[in-house]
Amino acid sequence: MLSQEAQKQIDREVAKYPADQKQSAVMSALRIAQVEKGWLAPETIAAVADYLGMAPIAVYEVASFYNMYDLSPVGRFKLTVCTNLPCALSGGVHAADYLKHKLGIGFNETTPDGKFTLKEGECMGACGDAPAMLVNNHRLCGWMTPDQIDKLLAELE
Amino acid sequence: MTIQSIILAGLDGDRSWRLADYVQRGGYEALKKILAQKMTPDEVIAELKKSSLRGRGGAGFPTGLKWSFMPKNYVGDKYVVCNTDEGEPGTFKDRDIMRYNPHMVIEGMIIAGYAMGAGTGYNYIHGEIFDLYLRFEEALEEARAAGFLGSDILGSGFSFNLHAHHGYGAYICGEETALLESIEGKKGQPRYKPPFPASFGLYGKPTTINNTETFAAVPWIINNGGEKYLEAGKPNNGGTKIFSVSGHVNRPGVYEVAMGTPFATLLEMCGGMRGGRKLKACIPGGSSAPVLPADIMMDCTLDYDSISKAGSMLGSGAVIIMDETVCMVKALERLSYFYHEESCGQCTPCREGTGWMYRVVHRIEHGLGRPEDLDLLTSVADNICGRTICALGDAAAFPVKSFVKHFRSEFEYHIENKKCLVPPDVQRSGSDFFVAGKN
Amino acid sequence: MLQLEIDGKQIEVPEGSTVMDAARQIGTFIPHFCYHKKLSIAASCRMCLVQVEKAPKPMPACATPVTNGMKVMTRSEVAVKAQKDVMEFLLINHPLDCPICDQGGECQLQDLSVGYGGMASRYQEEKRVVVNKNLGPLVSTDMTRCIHCTRCVRFTAEIGGFQEMGQAFRNEHAEIMPFIESTVDTELSGNIIDLCPVGALTSKPFRFSARAWEMSRRKSVSPHDGLGSNLVVQTKLDRVKRVLPLENEDVNECWLSDKDRFSYEGLTAEDRITRPMIKEGGQWREVDWHTALEFAAKAVKGAAAEHGAASLGALASPHSTLEELYLLQKLVRGLGCDNVDFRLRQSDFSADGKRMGVPWLGMKIAQIPKLDRVLVVGSFLRKDHPLLALRLRQAARKGTQVSVIHPTRDALFMPLAARAVVAPDQMVGTLAQVAQALAGIKGVALDASVPAVTVGDEAKKMAESLASGANGAVFLGNLAQQHACASTLHFLAEEISRVGGLTLGFLGEAANSVGGYLAGALPAVDGLNAARMLAEPRKAYVVLGAEPELDCADGAQALAAMEAAQAVIVLSPFKGRATEYASVILPVAPFTETSGTFVNTEGRVQSFNAVVRPLDETRPGWKVLRVLGNLLGHSGFDYDSSEAVRHDLLGESAEVSSKLSNGLSRIAVTLKPAAAGLQRVADVPIHFADSLVRRAESLQKTKDARPPMAAMNAATLAGLGLSAGDKVKVKQGAGVAVLSAALDDTIAAGCVRVSAAHPTTCGLGAGEITVERV
Numbered sequence A: 001m002l003s004q005e006a007q008k009q010i011d012r013e014v015a016k017y018p019a020d021q022k023q024s025a026v027m028s029a030l031r032i033a034q035v036e037k038g039w040l041a042p043e044t045i046a047a048v049a050d051y052l053g054m055a056p057i058a059v060y061e062v063a064s065f066y067n068m069y070d071l072s073p074v075g076r077f078k079l080t081v082c083t084n085l086p087c088a089l090s091g092g093v094h095a096a097d098y099l100k101h102k103l104g105i106g107f108n109e110t111t112p113d114g115k116f117t118l119k120e121g122e123c124m125g126a127c128g129d130a131p132a133m134l135v136n137n138h139r140l141c142g143w144m145t146p147d148q149i150d151k152l153l154a155e156l157e
Numbered sequence B: 001m002t003i004q005s006i007i008l009a010g011l012d013g014d015r016s017w018r019l020a021d022y023v024q025r026g027g028y029e030a031l032k033k034i035l036a037q038k039m040t041p042d043e044v045i046a047e048l049k050k051s052s053l054r055g056r057g058g059a060g061f062p063t064g065l066k067w068s069f070m071p072k073n074y075v076g077d078k079y080v081v082c083n084t085d086e087g088e089p090g091t092f093k094d095r096d097i098m099r100y101n102p103h104m105v106i107e108g109m110i111i112a113g114y115a116m117g118a119g120t121g122y123n124y125i126h127g128e129i130f131d132l133y134l135r136f137e138e139a140l141e142e143a144r145a146a147g148f149l150g151s152d153i154l155g156s157g158f159s160f161n162l163h164a165h166h167g168y169g170a171y172i173c174g175e176e177t178a179l180l181e182s183i184e185g186k187k188g189q190p191r192y193k194p195p196f197p198a199s200f201g202l203y204g205k206p207t208t209i210n211n212t213e214t215f216a217a218v219p220w221i222i223n224n225g226g227e228k229y230l231e232a233g234k235p236n237n238g239g240t241k242i243f244s245v246s247g248h249v250n251r252p253g254v255y256e257v258a259m260g261t262p263f264a265t266l267l268e269m270c271g272g273m274r275g276g277r278k279l280k281a282c283i284p285g286g287s288s289a290p291v292l293p294a295d296i297m298m299d300c301t302l303d304y305d306s307i308s309k310a311g312s313m314l315g316s317g318a319v320i321i322m323d324e325t326v327c328m329v330k331a332l333e334r335l336s337y338f339y340h341e342e343s344c345g346q347c348t349p350c351r352e353g354t355g356w357m358y359r360v361v362h363r364i365e366h367g368l369g370r371p372e373d374l375d376l377l378t379s380v381a382d383n384i385c386g387r388t389i390c391a392l393g394d395a396a397a398f399p400v401k402s403f404v405k406h407f408r409s410e411f412e413y414h415i416e417n418k419k420c421l422v423p424p425d426v427q428r429s430g431s432d433f434f435v436a437g438k439n
Numbered sequence C: 001m002l003q004l005e006i007d008g009k010q011i012e013v014p015e016g017s018t019v020m021d022a023a024r025q026i027g028t029f030i031p032h033f034c035y036h037k038k039l040s041i042a043a044s045c046r047m048c049l050v051q052v053e054k055a056p057k058p059m060p061a062c063a064t065p066v067t068n069g070m071k072v073m074t075r076s077e078v079a080v081k082a083q084k085d086v087m088e089f090l091l092i093n094h095p096l097d098c099p100i101c102d103q104g105g106e107c108q109l110q111d112l113s114v115g116y117g118g119m120a121s122r123y124q125e126e127k128r129v130v131v132n133k134n135l136g137p138l139v140s141t142d143m144t145r146c147i148h149c150t151r152c153v154r155f156t157a158e159i160g161g162f163q164e165m166g167q168a169f170r171n172e173h174a175e176i177m178p179f180i181e182s183t184v185d186t187e188l189s190g191n192i193i194d195l196c197p198v199g200a201l202t203s204k205p206f207r208f209s210a211r212a213w214e215m216s217r218r219k220s221v222s223p224h225d226g227l228g229s230n231l232v233v234q235t236k237l238d239r240v241k242r243v244l245p246l247e248n249e250d251v252n253e254c255w256l257s258d259k260d261r262f263s264y265e266g267l268t269a270e271d272r273i274t275r276p277m278i279k280e281g282g283q284w285r286e287v288d289w290h291t292a293l294e295f296a297a298k299a300v301k302g303a304a305a306e307h308g309a310a311s312l313g314a315l316a317s318p319h320s321t322l323e324e325l326y327l328l329q330k331l332v333r334g335l336g337c338d339n340v341d342f343r344l345r346q347s348d349f350s351a352d353g354k355r356m357g358v359p360w361l362g363m364k365i366a367q368i369p370k371l372d373r374v375l376v377v378g379s380f381l382r383k384d385h386p387l388l389a390l391r392l393r394q395a396a397r398k399g400t401q402v403s404v405i406h407p408t409r410d411a412l413f414m415p416l417a418a419r420a421v422v423a424p425d426q427m428v429g430t431l432a433q434v435a436q437a438l439a440g441i442k443g444v445a446l447d448a449s450v451p452a453v454t455v456g457d458e459a460k461k462m463a464e465s466l467a468s469g470a471n472g473a474v475f476l477g478n479l480a481q482q483h484a485c486a487s488t489l490h491f492l493a494e495e496i497s498r499v500g501g502l503t504l505g506f507l508g509e510a511a512n513s514v515g516g517y518l519a520g521a522l523p524a525v526d527g528l529n530a531a532r533m534l535a536e537p538r539k540a541y542v543v544l545g546a547e548p549e550l551d552c553a554d555g556a557q558a559l560a561a562m563e564a565a566q567a568v569i570v571l572s573p574f575k576g577r578a579t580e581y582a583s584v585i586l587p588v589a590p591f592t593e594t595s596g597t598f599v600n601t602e603g604r605v606q607s608f609n610a611v612v613r614p615l616d617e618t619r620p621g622w623k624v625l626r627v628l629g630n631l632l633g634h635s636g637f638d639y640d641s642s643e644a645v646r647h648d649l650l651g652e653s654a655e656v657s658s659k660l661s662n663g664l665s666r667i668a669v670t671l672k673p674a675a676a677g678l679q680r681v682a683d684v685p686i687h688f689a690d691s692l693v694r695r696a697e698s699l700q701k702t703k704d705a706r707p708p709m710a711a712m713n714a715a716t717l718a719g720l721g722l723s724a725g726d727k728v729k730v731k732q733g734a735g736v737a738v739l740s741a742a743l744d745d746t747i748a749a750g751c752v753r754v755s756a757a758h759p760t761t762c763g764l765g766a767g768e769i770t771v772e773r774v
């Protein structure tokens, strides 16, 4: 279920923790699996559980608790826009509206071509760069004015 | 001479995070000093106590005192954990520390390990800054390669291992025991205290958790002495503090200033109010700190004591500035949504109460408020306060209580007139795209 | 000790107590939901908030450690306000659907809300609705009612040993659930029904069949495994509606296995026989008791007269009551026959005559958690002894070192110090290795009859573990007791105990595994044991409570013997296959309809009364045997109650401890080379172990009741040229079964696991086994 490469990466994470605490690597393992598969299907979660010797529901608890794990399929690019107060004061809501309009989808929706999914996010710790936005969880973009959004969308292929 | 900058001093943007740059700025000197002079752990802690450094994560607990709680003669593993979860809306200072000065955090943590006899540390970095998680791992490699980290550091016989652990989208993991649960590979649900982490922490072992900025302050204190640090701030509020300023100012961003600096000075540093509009309200310490109206805020100096006297908290030093275009009901609605969304779901008052408060505020904002709602809101908030496992309950209640208290008439107006005092277009334009801070 | 004051009362509690512990000690009730004395502290419901002097805010009693001089107020204004406020939060999203909730009348939320809830709800928003989960055939869900106390989650993780339930998602959208598409499948999962303080988790078999207040509560004792769990049987209109645990810290604590809890469904099985029947001229007909008993007496007497008393044989289920077992042996002995036995699954009887007493646990059940070293030999521990396994698990998690020798690597959900997964015929050798290594460490000589062996790593680890403790035990499980070399295993285990200073114990297989010995329901002089009675067929059999084809070691042989006999008198609540071979079937009461006694594996004599009247013409077994005794003209059969029978056997005091002993005089140990062919590992699946549970409908739908397969590890499968899923013909003795082959890497090499006690495999005999593709 998990590729050799994913297993190798997970092993690296496991090594950070005491020998009897493999479970500590579960957040990394889920992240690694999600990057590889696009989202966390039940089989993927079960595979992670198996790999780390955890009960599947214990892994599911983790996967469903943290926002950045996707328990259902998402587009190739998941755009998460922060609309929390500090961002909202400097255009966060506008940025979300702009994206909704431009992509023709609402929050938690995916464009028909499967390219973009739009999500509403909570504070990303980048309020100084408002509006802040995450691309596929790992790329944090600031100052997302319409121009910047256009540029970003054009660049994402 | 007043010292304004300690942690962010001498940084050169993205170019400065490497080990070589840090060493050039005097990095790892504190560690070398401790090892060379064979300072005892007690001496290190004494220096911290003298500095009056208080935790920069929100609660402002004296760091030296916290470190002294770690059991000294404990047989077995002890841990040092750094809290770079930074999820409190308005806070983005730790990100800059991690971005430009990761080695300072590493050095601070190694010293902490030394002072508390802990052999292993973890830095918990929130998932949204994943690139900085990777950067931190690189910095760790550098430190290991240079012999600052790992076994037998600089030939001293002292060993300390440090690893990065990432979050993946849960504000609550900033709460120290939730963070520990998260490192243990569970969902981030806080633990009831007691027992406190100093006796039962990570994997049940004695553990000390500090904020990124707290650890980053440590090397300077060792190099320059606790007294110097204390002097840089004001009594009981030692040193400098990094403020994350967001909202309606001309230059939102991160500002390190001496403790006790007047709020007005900070506002000036930020280029003043955006578009010359009037300050309406300020949340001085991150979204969970009670909001203060402009007049009260303008009288404050930036330190734990002054702001607490004014009825709020310095918290994480996240200053959210709101001008007169802001609808306070809408602002509260967004914050209440946040706390309701981020409640871990564990204990009853928070799980049930945050949703209740959000729904009522949401109704008021959408013209469905009822006259009894304001008393209800305050009562629900009161019933959450002090009844929950962790402080998220309080964090959710404080905004509700303070917004209703200070801006009650605005809420009443909403309920009576089914709309806001501030016209929608004014609200929208006031919170339009704004990018001045970009350099 | 710490001093504190609760509501003005002074008390003293041990160091480490919580305020809740202290309050319970003086009987002060503090409202709570998440707190449970057997589970870890969650402190999450916040219902137990109390006022503590000098504390700035109310403190959760369940999680607040007592400090010396503490003053606690549980009913002060501050405390009650906090409790009421929490209750309000608990109720805002609760459906308040008590009238249609199965928990109604026994709901902690309902009870407490009467005292704490407000009159009208201040919550005017929309309520949460949560999708129900399918937890399998035993537990029904109504998750909208869940108050997130997480007792169910903690139970599965901490007590059940494997986290089957979790709290997924977060905030008010948190949901208590199993993993996607999973059900709760351990042998203990029914306990979450009791633990759930609200109607979120209720009993599926019981659903909507009665209201709590309509039922009578009667005490009873479980008739299944050797533990003898204490039961509360709830009845309505003379029908058993539900079974709950009767708390007994020394026996079952507050738990029940699913078998104990749900087997009552078998009481109303379709083939329950409620009137006596006799077979005449090849035709079955119902008759009155008198006719049936006369018929039975005549048949027995006839066979004895014709072929001699030794031509009779009596086989009793070890799940029979002590009184039944006692009267049965008295009955056949009255005829001058010594052929009686209750050890139906046993195959090696060479310890008979060498035993120093009645084999038993060797200690009190409650002492298990205090052991620091344990060696378990030949046991499907979790399935054979769910609650003993639970105790051992708790101990292992606290540091007790447990080692296991067994042919399968079952998931025991506990850390193990060492484990040898060896084929049945290698268990003797492995045990000899442990004995030798332990003797070496201890510097004590082994009995000369134990041959020298080469000690393997695992055996060495076991010996080292056993040697390093202060309070250890060796337990022989069902498989060891049913083993072809059971006596040798017993002797070696005794040697290990002797040289290691350990306690030797038998994990009693059935409710009366100890009682059967006490009752004398086994050959005393020259009689035939259970195996020989079947191998050397008798002319007439009396069968008490057993289904020989399912309950005997060699089912094929048992069936053949029954079929060939000229008379078979069956005393049973169920017809089963008795109509195929019996001459008369006497409907005797299951445990719920008779008084009687089970002596559990620790030697605890537990008598119980009927909880309902016998169904239709059913009669308690002891009465039937009494009348039969009278009809046969025996003296001493004039008992007027089951107590009188017990008194006759055990005396007034019912003190049995002096009769218990696991001692055994020397047995010559011979080591056999590994068998060339395949060996069978025959487990008795938990829900097929006796005639009642076999018929419990819901239990039969669980994963534990899946039909047997021919399971082997990958190498063994490959060696036979098979792959998983293949239809295979399994031959053993004279019997054949067609099963599917399955891959199971937990099974020792060279073995095939084919469960016993099942209709599909009961045709198999004993000895060598072969498996080939159909």
Ligand SMILES: Cc1cc2nc3c(=O)[nH]c(=O)nc-3n(C[C@H](O)[C@H](O)[C@H](O)COP(=O)(O)O)c2cc1C
Residues within 6 Å of the ligand: B054, B055, B056, B057, B058, B059, B060, B061, B083, B084, B085, B086, B087, B088, B171, B172, B173, B174, B175, B176, B177, B209, B210, B211, B212, B214, B215, B390, B391, B392, B395
């Ligand atoms: C809901 C909640 C969120 C928190 N978030 C953070 C955080 O993001 N970063 C942080 O350093 N401390 C956070 N804290 C405070 C920590 O629990 C803890 O007090 C702090 O990390 C201790 O470090 P310090 O003594 O250096 O401040 C939070 C506390 C609560 C109750």
Ligand code: SF4
Residues within 6 Å of the ligand: C145, C146, C147, C148, C149, C150, C151, C152, C153, C176, C195, C196, C197, C198, C200, C201
């Ligand atoms: S289902 Fe019942 S036992 Fe489980 S958390 Fe909910 S209320 Fe508690």
Ligand code: FES
Residues within 6 Å of the ligand: C031, C032, C033, C034, C035, C042, C043, C044, C045, C046, C047, C048, C049, C060, C061, C062, C063
């Ligand atoms: S019983 Fe104490 S918090 Fe639930």
